[in-house]
Amino acid sequence: MAHILxxxxxxxxxxxxxxxxxxxxFSVDLAENGKEGIELFEKSDYDxxxxxxxxxxxxxxxxxxxxxxxxxxxxxxxxxGHGNIETAVEAIKKGAYDYIEKPxxxxxxxxxxxxxxxxxxxxxxxxxxxKKVSKAYEMVGESESIKKxxxxxxxxxxxxxxxxxxxxxxxxxxxxxxAIHEKSNRSAAPFVEVNCAAIPSELIESELFGHExxxxxxxxxxxKGKFEQADGGTIFLxxxxxxxxxxxxxxxxxxxxNKISRVGSDKDIFVNVRVIAAxxxxxxxxxxxxxxxxxxxxxxxxxxxxxxxxNERIExxxxxxxxxxxxxxxxxxxxxxxxxxxxxxxLQQIQWTGNIREFRNVFERLIILCEKExxxxxxxxxxxxxxx
Numbered sequence: 521m522a523h524i525l526x527x528x529x530x531x532x533x534x535x536x537x538x539x540x541x542x543x544x545x546f547s548v549d550l551a552e553n554g555k556e557g558i559e560l561f562e563k564s565d566y567d568x569x570x571x572x573x574x575x576x577x578x579x580x581x582x583x584x585x586x587x588x589x590x591x592x593x594x595x596x597x598x599x600x601g602h603g604n605i606e607t608a609v610e611a612i613k614k615g616a617y618d619y620i621e622k623p624x625x626x627x628x629x630x631x632x633x634x635x636x637x638x639x640x641x642x643x644x645x646x647x648x649x650x651k652k653v654s655k656a657y658e659m660v661g662e663s664e665s666i667k668k669x670x671x672x673x674x675x676x677x678x679x680x681x682x683x684x685x686x687x688x689x690x691x692x693x694x695x696x697x698x699a700i701h702e703k704s705n706r707s708a709a710p711f712v713e714v715n716c717a718a719i720p721s722e723l724i725e726s727e728l729f730g731h732e733x734x735x736x737x738x739x740x741x742x743x744k745g746k747f748e749q750a751d752g753g754t755i756f757l758x759x760x761x762x763x764x765x766x767x768x769x770x771x772x773x774x775x776x777x778n779k780i781s782r783v784g785s786d787k788d789i790f791v792n793v794r795v796i797a798a799x800x801x802x803x804x805x806x807x808x809x810x811x812x813x814x815x816x817x818x819x820x821x822x823x824x825x826x827x828x829x830x831n832e833r834i835e836x837x838x839x840x841x842x843x844x845x846x847x848x849x850x851x852x853x854x855x856x857x858x859x860x861x862x863x864x865x866x867l868q869q870i871q872w873t874g875n876i877r878e879f880r881n882v883f884e885r886l887i888i889l890c891e892k893e894x895x896x897x898x899x900x901x902x903x904x905x906x907x908x
Contacts, residue, residue: 521545521546521547522546522547522567522568522637523546523547523549523564523565523566523567524541524546524547524548524549524566524567524568524569524570524633525548525549525550525551525557525560525561525564525566525568525569525570526538526541526548526549526550526551526569526570527551527553527554527556527557527569527570527571527572527575527580527583528551528552528570528571528572528575528599529552529553529572529575529576530572531552533572533599533622533624534550534552535550536624537570537624537629538550540626540630541633544630546633549564549566553575553576553577553578554571554575554577554578554579554580554582554583555577555578557569557571557583558578558583558586558587561586561587561590562590565592565594566592566594567594567595567636567637567640568594568595568596568597568617568633568636568637568640569583569587569594569595569596569597570597570599570620570633571583571584571596571597571598571599572598572599572600573598573599573600573601573604573607573608573611574601574604580598580599580607580611581607581610581611581614583596584596584598584611584614584615584616585614588614588615593640593643593644594640595617595636595637595639595640596611596615596616596617597616597617597618597619597620597632597633597636598611598612598616598618598619598620599619599620599622599624600619600620600621600622601621601622605619605621608621617632617635617636617639618632618635618636620632657694657695657698657699657702658695658843659692659695659696659699660836660839660840660843661833661836661839661840662835662836662839663828663833663835663836665828665832665833666828666833666836669696669825669826669827669828670699672823672825673696673699673700673703673825674703676700676823676825677699677700677701677702677703677704678703678704678705680794681822681823682775682794682795682796682797682819682820682821682822682823683697683700683796683797683822683823683824683825684796684797684798684799684803684817684820684821684822684823684824684825685697685796685797685798685799685825685826685827686798686799686800686803686824686825686826686827687798687800687826687827687828687829688800688829688875689800689874689875689877690830690874690875690876690877690878691827691828691829691830691875691876692827692875692876693758693798693800693827694713694756694758694798696798696825696827697711697713697754697756697758697796697798698711700754700796701753701754701756701794701796704754704794706752706753706754706794709750709751709752709753709754710749710750710751710752710753710754711750711753711754711756712746712749712750712753712754712755712756713755713756713758714727714728714746714755714756714757714758715758715759716757716758716759716760716761716762716763716767717758717759717762718759721764721767724763724764724767725766725767725770725783726739726743726745726783727745727746728745728746728747728767728770728771728780729745729747729748729770729774729780729781729782729783730742730743730744730745730747730748730780730782730783731743731745731782731783731784731785732782732783732784732785733784734784735782735783735784735785736783736784739783739784742782743782745780745782747774747780747791747793748780748789748791750791750793751791751792751793752792752793753793753794754793754794754795754796755793755794755795755796756796756797756798757771757795757796757797757798758797758798759798759799759800760797760798760799760820761799761800761801761803761806761811761812762799762801765811765813768812768813768816769813769816771795771816772813772815772816772819774791774793775795775816775819775820776819778790778791778792779791795820797820803817803821804817829872829875830872830875830876830878830879831871831872834868837864837867837868837879838864840876840879841859841863841864841867841883842859844879844880844883844884845857845859845883845887848880848883848884848887849887852887854887855892857886857887857890857891857892857893857894858892858893858894859893859894860893860894860895860896862895862896862897863894863895863896863898863899865896866896866899866900866903867879867882867899867903870882870899870903870904882902882903885902885903886898886899886902886903889902890902
């Protein structure tokens with residue numbers, strides 16, 4: 521049941537609103553002035569506040585400012601008299617959800633309240649999803665090598681520098697890219713990920729830069745590419761070492777001139793993106809083999825971050841085990857397992873060729889197959905099930 525606070529110095533309006541809103545199954549509190557309204561607001565959690573603008577002692581604009589300063593997720597709807605419309609518009613600019621004119625149109629009021637509640641629910645759901653996403657991309661570890669990576673992220677993120685992330689498969693290069701974006705000034709803008717290895721070479725240009733209708737056989741409509749989609753934000757070019765040379769030359773132009781052109785068009789489109797790239801290949805060797813452009817390498821590698829393998833930081837395995845234990849059990853809706861010391865020792869003895877990705881898969885297997893406790897014997901039995 522939504523909780524609504526009505527602040528108005530006219531008793532008849534307060535009582536009418538209370539009667540109507542309670543009939544609509546809302547919980548309602550009343551305040552006869554701004555001061556009393558703020559006192560109630562500080563004691564309870566409300567979904568929507570209806571506040572008159574013109575009131576003695578503390579007017580509606582002061583009420584709005586105090587509510588916004590509280591940091592609570594609540595939508596404020598202003599109630600304005602005929603002479604207060606300009607003030608009501610100013611209130612919306614400052615953060616009020618909407619305003620309703622007197623005499624009150626009750627149908628419009630109910631619609632506005634329901635829309636405000638929908639917005640509050642959407643904000644709450646978005647916050648929950650962001651928490652889930654941040655958990656999924658959380659960097660876990662306190663080893664010296666991972667501390668060095670985290671330190672580089674903190675120093676680089678606030679800048680506009682391009683970053684090249686290197687490391688073996690499964691080490692978590694995408695986690696580094698996400699962390700840089702989330703700590704940057706572009707965090708509210710899109711983060712667009714492109715797996716260069718997963719896109720056929722003949723389609724990579726269309727994927728990155730978009731295409732015009734009819735530019736090739738299957739181009740049945742105009743399409744924006746990843747660079748345009750990331751405008752204002754960050755584009756993450758994963759496995760860039762697998763990108764074709766023609767696509768590399770176009771990426772180089774985008775980096776040099778901050779503009780692209782769609783396939784089938786000679787029109788330039790200006791884009792404002794930060795480029796983060798990653799690869800599991802040795803790009804200097806690729807350059808010697810004429811498979812990667814040296815000028816593109818120098819454009820991308822303003823900052824180099826190398827992500828260590830799991831075998832290089834086995835002291836992080838207890839923390840990773842605890843992290844995945846909580847994360848996976850939460851996904852499955854089950855109780856976290858007890859992890860014995862000998863289980864940790866066995867996990868530290870394994871050669872993790874697939875790194876963090878392999879470790880997570882193994883731990884998920886252990887959680888599925890072990891009911892309450894994960895022991896060293898369980899790790900021996902289930903971690904490496906392929907018979908020798």
